[in-house]
Amino acid sequence: MPDADLSAMLDATWGDPGTWVANGQQWTHLEEIHHMINRRVSGDPAVKPLAWFGKRLADADCLPLRRILVLGCGAGHLERELHGLGWAREIVAFDLSPKVLDVARKNAAGLDGISYVLASMDELPVGLAPFLPGSFDAVLGVSSVHHCAQLERLYASVAQLLTPDGWFYLDEYVGPDRFQYSQRHLAQLIALANLLPERMLANQHGVVKNGFRAPTVAEVVAVDPSEAVRSSSILPLLPNYFQVVAQRPYGGSLLHVLLAEVAQNFQAPEAKPWLQALIDAEDDLDRLGRLEHHFSCVIARQRPHQNQLTSA
Secondary structure (H helix, E strand, O other): OOOHHHHHHHHHHHOOHHHHHOOOOOHHHOHHHHHHHHHHHHOOOOOOHHHHHHHHHHHOOOOOEEEEEEEOOOOOHHHHHHHHHOOEEEEEEEEOOHHHHHHHHHHOOOOOOEEEEEOOHHHOOOOOOOOOOOOEEEEEEEOOHHHOOOHHHHHHHHHHHEEEEEEEEEEEEOOOHHHOOOHHHHHHHHHHHOOOOHHHHEOOOOOEOOOOOOOOHHHHHHHOOOOOOOHHHHHHHHHHOEEEEEEEEOOEOOHHHHOOOOHHHHOOHHHHHHHHHHHHHHHHHHHOOOOOEOEEEEEEEEOHHHHHHHOO
């Protein structure tokens, strides 16, 4: 059974999608950031990471898929996009927050083929409908798997749920656990922040971001005990269970933090040079081999003979 106490905390933190923008907008609210991510993942600013994955599916003559499973769906943006693309006849999505599932169901009203269920990534009830072994052609985790504490159990469950030639797609925060940033990373953040006018770092309530530091573990847990709980292990563990066929790190370590709750300040035309300078800074650090990549997209497939099922 899902953890009722954790569900209640997730309801409070994520049950209302408006909570995420209560103090201001985030980095992915900016079109230029999407173009940057697209370029780093697909090589084309106009081609989204999901479309990059879709091309792999199309090249393998796999579309449309029969069934897709979405891990930690939140308000349901991903499955509605998949439905619109016509990728699958049936999309099953789950989350551990009952409140956000209600939001997702409301948002998907009238869309045939999308269903929702309350479940935990830490303890998927494999063998009980709709989590039947070998019944999904693809499993997708987008901004969700970094909330999973039992990664080994999740990966073993996904391997069981996939068809023998199934696909596993991730687009995730893979940076330090609980946002315990390195001193080098913090120094880079502070150096860039010091170049910006103070008005660019003020949230919509006028509070200015300064003195960048890593939050304490207790501060992170107080908001969401599942937040980035084992994020740094997502990529290292993956090859133990799946064959990784493509991996595209896309940075974000600086921009994700610098633009949090202040992204709205970079939307005006006169602010665009500041935003481009920040993007250029990440690109330059990447070329120099000095950028930490806290986000990554991965396409993986079932390993031959599914040997991973015995290695959980």
